[in-house]
Amino acid sequence: MTTLKKLYDKIRSYAPDADLEIIRKAYVLSRDAHCSQRRAEGSAYILHPVAVAEILADLKLDTTTIAAALLHDTIEDTGITLDDIKSMFGKEVTFLVDAVTKLSKVEFKTKEDAQAENFRKMLLAMSKDVRVILIKFADRLHNMRTISHLSEQKQRRIANETLEIYAPLSNRLGIGFLRTEFEDLCFKTLMPDLYEDLRKKVAMHTKEQTKYINEIERLMTEKLDMAGIPGKIKGRVKHLYGIHQKMIRQKIPFEQVHDVIGFRIITDTIGHCYDILGILHSLWPLVPGRFKDFISLPKSNLYQSLHTTVAGPGGSRIEFQIRTEDMDEIAEEGIAAHWRYKDKSSGPGKNERFVNWLRELVKEISDAKEFLEAVKGEVIPDTVYVFTPNGDIQELPMNSTPVDFAYSIHTQIGHKCIGAKVDGRIVPLRYKLVSGDSVEIITSPSHTPSKDWLKFVVTQRAKSRIKQWIKTEERSKSIELGQKLTEDEFRRHGLSLSVLKSDKMAEVLKAFTHSSLEDLYVSVGYGKISPRQIANKFMPEKVEDQPEVQKKQQTKEKQSVITIKGVDNILYHVAKCCFPVPGDKIIGFITKGKGVTIHRKDCPNLERLAIDNARLIDVNWNQSADIASSARLFVEGHDKPGIIANLSALISSAEVNITFIKAHSTNDKRALIELMLEIKNRAQLTNLVNKISQMDGVLNVRR
Ligand code: MN
Numbered sequence: 001m002t003t004l005k006k007l008y009d010k011i012r013s014y015a016p017d018a019d020l021e022i023i024r025k026a027y028v029l030s031r032d033a034h035c036s037q038r039r040a041e042g043s044a045y046i047l048h049p050v051a052v053a054e055i056l057a058d059l060k061l062d063t064t065t066i067a068a069a070l071l072h073d074t075i076e077d078t079g080i081t082l083d084d085i086k087s088m089f090g091k092e093v094t095f096l097v098d099a100v101t102k103l104s105k106v107e108f109k110t111k112e113d114a115q116a117e118n119f120r121k122m123l124l125a126m127s128k129d130v131r132v133i134l135i136k137f138a139d140r141l142h143n144m145r146t147i148s149h150l151s152e153q154k155q156r157r158i159a160n161e162t163l164e165i166y167a168p169l170s171n172r173l174g175i176g177f178l179r180t181e182f183e184d185l186c187f188k189t190l191m192p193d194l195y196e197d198l199r200k201k202v203a204m205h206t207k208e209q210t211k212y213i214n215e216i217e218r219l220m221t222e223k224l225d226m227a228g229i230p231g232k233i234k235g236r237v238k239h240l241y242g243i244h245q246k247m248i249r250q251k252i253p254f255e256q257v258h259d260v261i262g263f264r265i266i267t268d269t270i271g272h273c274y275d276i277l278g279i280l281h282s283l284w285p286l287v288p289g290r291f292k293d294f295i296s297l298p299k300s301n302l303y304q305s306l307h308t309t310v311a312g313p314g315g316s317r318i319e320f321q322i323r324t325e326d327m328d329e330i331a332e333e334g335i336a337a338h339w340r341y342k343d344k345s346s347g348p349g350k351n352e353r354f355v356n357w358l359r360e361l362v363k364e365i366s367d368a369k370e371f372l373e374a375v376k377g378e379v380i381p382d383t384v385y386v387f388t389p390n391g392d393i394q395e396l397p398m399n400s401t402p403v404d405f406a407y408s409i410h411t412q413i414g415h416k417c418i419g420a421k422v423d424g425r426i427v428p429l430r431y432k433l434v435s436g437d438s439v440e441i442i443t444s445p446s447h448t449p450s451k452d453w454l455k456f457v458v459t460q461r462a463k464s465r466i467k468q469w470i471k472t473e474e475r476s477k478s479i480e481l482g483q484k485l486t487e488d489e490f491r492r493h494g495l496s497l498s499v500l501k502s503d504k505m506a507e508v509l510k511a512f513t514h515s516s517l518e519d520l521y522v523s524v525g526y527g528k529i530s531p532r533q534i535a536n537k538f539m540p541e542k543v544e545d546q547p548e549v550q551k552k553q554q555t556k557e558k559q560s561v562i563t564i565k566g567v568d569n570i571l572y573h574v575a576k577c578c579f580p581v582p583g584d585k586i587i588g589f590i591t592k593g594k595g596v597t598i599h600r601k602d603c604p605n606l607e608r609l610a611i612d613n614a615r616l617i618d619v620n621w622n623q624s625a626d627i628a629s630s631a632r633l634f635v636e637g638h639d640k641p642g643i644i645a646n647l648s649a650l651i652s653s654a655e656v657n658i659t660f661i662k663a664h665s666t667n668d669k670r671a672l673i674e675l676m677l678e679i680k681n682r683a684q685l686t687n688l689v690n691k692i693s694q695m696d697g698v699l700n701v702r703r
Contacts, residue, residue, distance in 0.1 A: 010057035033078035068096035174301035174334020183241035478525030489531035578603035583682025
């Protein structure tokens, strides 16, 4: 078990109480499973998963991650199944192994259009659990470290992929050490001659500069001691690929690269960072334009540090980075460091800091040109990534709205959604989500979907859920309406409602080719069957004949007059209190036993009826309907002989039928005339009212 000693020591160094048994078990299973395999250089295969596990232990990750790392190649390469792993290690380890295995199957093609897809997969894997990506990166790092044993062709392919995908992504994830090592290993593999040449030059330069580096370190240490500021100062050589890029970018030879060696000073507090900056600038003149304060303005990957360049001894430029220990940890380990700070109480693996970081990343993917250039592809132009309040990522098509988001979470959240907050601000339901938005849906238990939503939702899921709901809702309203109309009809004929549940009903249903009473009510509600037709089935034969035909016609005429929520064929009654006519603004009231009663929206009775809100229903006049309906008019005038005759003549000349007229005189010599008229529409009625009010002797006309 000596292979494991180094790994155990690393884990114990940051987690003294860690359960190492899980590590041992994972090691044994992996070793036995891989026993017949060898690495390209001839060593036992198990050394690879152990090396990957060690990299993750360097990142101070938990034992679950390290166990998963030991097992990461077993599914792909050996007879071990996910079920085996699950029974031995439980869900978490299994999830990680499964996710890493799947991610390994992603072909990271270097074609530009595939990059976006690759990155999307990485991002989604990461959003579920960042440890998946960390295992994947550690795996790739070890493969790159041992790449020289592969064929040249394979080396080039893997190095290219690493340089184009893994290096920029690790930079984006803020894992500084990964990025620099990836880049240098790729540089070495892809351009061995240039690499070797530069390595020698840098080694020589560093050797020449040793005295100088020591001098700076000594001087700064002394100054910090005098000022009573704790701090470690360390000279370091910039990574080779970084120097190479600089030479290419600025078209300069190595000799003119002045920041080959830089210094980093690590201290305890932010205050001391600025104190140290002050000391530096008092010792040597600063080079203008080179100071950068990434402490007050962190980089998007949350990197924080002060950068400055001074003209040091002999006028040569020296670069300094000043930061706290925390900042240094984040600079080197990025996302891994954020993940470690997860607050155990706030859900599985998601802490606020990490989620904020992920959001920034996602926002940047949507608009950062620099990053797009780095990965060379356009990134997912038709997709937005948004966050739930828990920090989970939801992937939605472009132009998705909070309603789409709500339905993507749960159908009931969609149905009851009344509003939404994006990054804490209330937005309209038709707001178009952008990547990085943190979306919170406001629901109300009594709320129901609106047909209007169909105008702006874009996801298939939201569309079908809303349509389904409307369909169900219309059906239940039709059932309610149909039942009321049917029961009313039965009462009118003195039929007991109990027959509706009797055996006879089965025959009746058959006669109407319906399979359930509910279906029959739906047909009544839609006006396809009249309640009278049903009642007749329960009555003696003779009643049936003539009136049935007549009734049918009447019903048919009435049916086309109004629509409820776009559904026509609705049976209705006109309210006797306000007699609406086509063109009037109207509303329906589902009565108990008399179907839907249509009132004018300005009917004074509505206020009383509206108490029972649930029974009010939107209705519209059918645009094509232009048929006679009853209207009532009250005319008030001087009680003079002939007023009724004149009134009647005027109405007749307007080709309006009078179906009822009643007049009486008041004590103060006024006549009150009540008229019932057959009216085609509101325009005709308004016209008539105008004419009547201009009549001689008429004081007032109202409906
Ligand atoms: Mn591997």
